[in-house]
Amino acid sequence: MATEIQQAVSNDWQSIRSHLEAAGLPVEDLDASSMNRFFIARSTERRFLGAVGMEQFGSDGLLRSLVVADHARGLSLGRELVARLEQYAVGAGITALWLLTIDADNFFRCLGFGSTDRDAVPDAVRAAREFSELCPASAFLMRKILPSKRGR
Numbered sequence: 001m002a003t004e005i006q007q008a009v010s011n012d013w014q015s016i017r018s019h020l021e022a023a024g025l026p027v028e029d030l031d032a033s034s035m036n037r038f039f040i041a042r043s044t045e046r047r048f049l050g051a052v053g054m055e056q057f058g059s060d061g062l063l064r065s066l067v068v069a070d071h072a073r074g075l076s077l078g079r080e081l082v083a084r085l086e087q088y089a090v091g092a093g094i095t096a097l098w099l100l101t102i103d104a105d106n107f108f109r110c111l112g113f114g115s116t117d118r119d120a121v122p123d124a125v126r127a128a129r130e131f132s133e134l135c136p137a138s139a140f141l142m143r144k145i146l147p148s149k150r151g152r
Helices: 010-022 032-037 077-091 105-110 129-134
Strands: 003-007 038-043 048-057 060-068 096-101 140-145
Touching: 003 077, 010 032, 010 038, 010 048, 010 060, 032 038, 032 048, 038 077, 048 077, 060 077, 060 129, 077 096, 096 105, 105 140
Parallel strands: 060 096
Antiparallel strands: 003 038, 038 048, 048 060, 096 140
């Protein structure tokens, strides 16, 4: 399946929101203005395939809301979306990418994320609504150290 991954724009919000909600992912703290921090994957026919987003807090990023449409699962699209987000994050000066997940910890381990202690989370990330309110305390906390922009 031919795909293209692009930075989302405000017009993508309703499509991304409906897929996030269908997957049971939080949307309460997102709106159309959040879309510049999201990437969306579409087929060449413009059909929604997946999306991933991030919040930036200085040199830390909080990966959030990775969703792949049911009809596009098993095609490594989740990996491609995370790779594109990581590329963007490095360019934005992010050196650590954090995430919370209830059931995708094995997927993210395969992408180089490791479990970490909640005490290690920077205060700014800890204050994000997804971290402080929307994800349960039982969610796995994971982190990936990214290469520095200077090291490239």
